[in-house]
Amino acid sequence: MPAPKKTARRSLLVTSAVLSSLALAAPAAVAAPKPSGSPSASPSATPPASMSTLGGARLGRPGTQVNLASGVPVLPKDVSARSWIVSDAETGDVLAAHNAHWRLAPASTLKMLFADTLLPKFPSTTEHKVVPSDLAGIGAGSSMVGIKEEETYTVHDLWLGVFLQSGNDAVHVLSAMNKGVENTVKEMNEHAEELQALDTFVVSPDGYDAEKQVSSAYDLTLIARSGLQKKDFREYSSTVSAKFPGETKKDKKGKSVRKPFEIRNTNRLLSGDLDVPVYQGIAGVKNGNTTNAGATFTGVAERNGKVLLVTVMNPEKDEHNEVYKETARLFDWGFKAAGKVQPVGELVPPKSAAQGSDRPGANPSGEAGGSGDGGKAGTGSKPVASASATDGSSGIGIALGITGGVLVLLAGGAFLINRRWPLPDLVRRRTRSGDDD
Numbered sequence: 001m002p003a004p005k006k007t008a009r010r011s012l013l014v015t016s017a018v019l020s021s022l023a024l025a026a027p028a029a030v031a032a033p034k035p036s037g038s039p040s041a042s043p044s045a046t047p048p049a050s051m052s053t054l055g056g057a058r059l060g061r062p063g064t065q066v067n068l069a070s071g072v073p074v075l076p077k078d079v080s081a082r083s084w085i086v087s088d089a090e091t092g093d094v095l096a097a098h099n100a101h102w103r104l105a106p107a108s109t110l111k112m113l114f115a116d117t118l119l120p121k122f123p124s125t126t127e128h129k130v131v132p133s134d135l136a137g138i139g140a141g142s143s144m145v146g147i148k149e150e151e152t153y154t155v156h157d158l159w160l161g162v163f164l165q166s167g168n169d170a171v172h173v174l175s176a177m178n179k180g181v182e183n184t185v186k187e188m189n190e191h192a193e194e195l196q197a198l199d200t201f202v203v204s205p206d207g208y209d210a211e212k213q214v215s216s217a218y219d220l221t222l223i224a225r226s227g228l229q230k231k232d233f234r235e236y237s238s239t240v241s242a243k244f245p246g247e248t249k250k251d252k253k254g255k256s257v258r259k260p261f262e263i264r265n266t267n268r269l270l271s272g273d274l275d276v277p278v279y280q281g282i283a284g285v286k287n288g289n290t291t292n293a294g295a296t297f298t299g300v301a302e303r304n305g306k307v308l309l310v311t312v313m314n315p316e317k318d319e320h321n322e323v324y325k326e327t328a329r330l331f332d333w334g335f336k337a338a339g340k341v342q343p344v345g346e347l348v349p350p351k352s353a354a355q356g357s358d359r360p361g362a363n364p365s366g367e368a369g370g371s372g373d374g375g376k377a378g379t380g381s382k383p384v385a386s387a388s389a390t391d392g393s394s395g396i397g398i399a400l401g402i403t404g405g406v407l408v409l410l411a412g413g414a415f416l417i418n419r420r421w422p423l424p425d426l427v428r429r430r431t432r433s434g435d436d437d
Contacts, residue, residue: 044103047082051101052199055218056345059100066096067342076329080317082294084326085217086334089225089300089307093343095334097217100345103199104313106215107288108143108166109296110207113200113215115162115236116227117191118178124156124232134176135169139208142168145263148247157245163236164265165244166288171206181205195350197222209292217311222347224285224298224309237284240264240271268324269299276321279328285309287323295323301331308334 053060066075075096083099094100129152138144145160145167147153153173161170175184184205192200197219203210215223227233243260251257265271267287269279281301288296294314301308310330315322348354 047099047102051099052216052218054101054196054198055094055348056343059094059097059218059345062099062102064096064098065100065344067344069340069342072341073333073336075333078317079312079315079326079329080322081312081315081326083217083311083313084330085221085309085311086330086337087221087309087347088338088343089228089309092225092347094345094347095308095337095341095343096330097344100218101199101216102313103214103216104296105209105213105290105293106200106207106220106313107209107290107293107296108207109220109286109288109298109311110200110202110205110213110215111162111166111171111288112220112223112227112286112298113188113192113197113202114171114174114184114205114207115159115233116195116223116230117188118174118184119159119227119230119232121178122155122174124154124159126155127152128155128158128173128177130173134173136172137181138168138172139204139206142206142208143266144169145244146246146261147173151245151248151258153245159232159236160239160242160244160263163286164239164242164263166266166286168206168208175205192219192223194352195219195222195226196348196354207288207290207293209290217313218347220296220298220311220313221309224300224311225347226350227285228300234284237267237286238270267297267299268321269297269301269327273321273324276324276328279331289323297323297327299327299331303335306335306338308338310334 047062049062051060051062058065064075068074079098081098083102083104085097085100086095087093088095130147130149132149135147135149143166145162145165147158147161147167147169155174155177158170158174161167162174172181175181178184178187181204185202188202188205189200192198192202197215199214199216200219200223201212201214203213207213227237241262241264244263246259246261248256248258267282267284268276269282270284272278279299279301281303283300283302285298285300296311296313298309298311301310308331310327312323312327312330315326317326319325
């Protein structure tokens with residue numbers, strides 16, 4: 001798949017993951033407790049007293065869950081999100097969480113599930129001519145990349161529109177290619193169940209506000225972790241800017257001309273903004289914003305060999321780019337706390353991984369449709385530490401952008417015989433100055 005312009009793809013350094021050779025049988029998968037209420041229940045106004053305990057009992061409790069001890073930094077005070085979670089992307093350890101299983105409207109972060117479900121289906125070079133029915137049913141006020149009827153786009157173009165501009169028009173065209181919106185929603189719900197994202201119920205594939213459509217910070221993290229096993233998912237979600245095909249028009253000489261235009265990633269931790277610097281080590285994943293959901297975001301970043309996932313849902317503080325500012329503070333805390341704090345839970349494996357392969361290094365994934373490399377992610381069950389929860393105190397500053405900009409790609413996929421499934425080989429790439437211009 002050709003790299004988009006300004007993708008910042010440069011020299012790649014692959015660090016091989018070390019697979020455990022301990023010849024132990026994988027423990028039997030523990031049945032996941034059912035979340036309270038129907039999977040399609042509408043979001044509550046306050047966190048339920050009892051939520052899903054998937055990933056650990058403490059993750060089902062309302063409020064902040066963290067094990068503070070000597071040497072562990074306190075959590076930042078100025079985090080107003082209704083729900084958030086900080087986890088180690090490789091081990092699956094949940095370092096801290098706040099209302100992790102609270103079912104809330106996900107907005108366009110749901111596009112991560114859309115991508116993880118559909119990316120393997122179509123080669124990136126496949127071309128599709130857009131017909132009027134492809135764009136039917138797009139919600140009023142939707143974010144759009146600018147797809148035009150009767151124009152032809154490659155699947156590569158469409159995915160750039162999904163990830164960079166959060167284009168609902170691109171989602172609807174890809175859904176039309178996948179036998180329609182109804183079928184796509186069905187497949188997304190099936191995939192969410194396979195990932196054990198049991199708080200999630202899809203009504204609209206683009207994340208547009210819909211009655212009963214919900215997810216959780218925990219689920220969005222599971223979904224992102226699964227998506228990051230796919231090379232094309234990583235590449236699209238870490239692309240800063242690209243050229244998108246424009247509308248065919250006649251020039252002064254009457255010749256048909258189709259000029260591309262630039263699109264830029266709306267993930268402000270990746271592309272930056274006036275009040276938000278590019279976050280050092282950021283590598284995706286997806287943002288969202290709707291009336292019901294407020295601002296939502298899941299991000300992945302790497303520093304000093306640690307890869308963290310942070311999901312933030314609906315900050316109460318009504319400030320510009322607040323979701324990114326709060327995500328950055330939680331990343332800062334996570335990188336300082338990693339290796340020091342005892343986890344409060346874990347990211348569970350997909351059902352197929354829980355049933356598991358007992359062959360060291362076995363990889364059940366395969367490249368499908370010439371596009372995705374098809375791996376899924378997760379971790380096995382283990383006891384979680386029990387300690388009192390606290391909201392913490394003292395803030396941690398936001399990182400001041402990239403110096404020599406480090407981005408991370410998380411490549412490949414492999415099962416360990418102890419049912420731990422960390423994100424595999426790290427592929428670090430350094431951007432040259434000017435790549436984020």
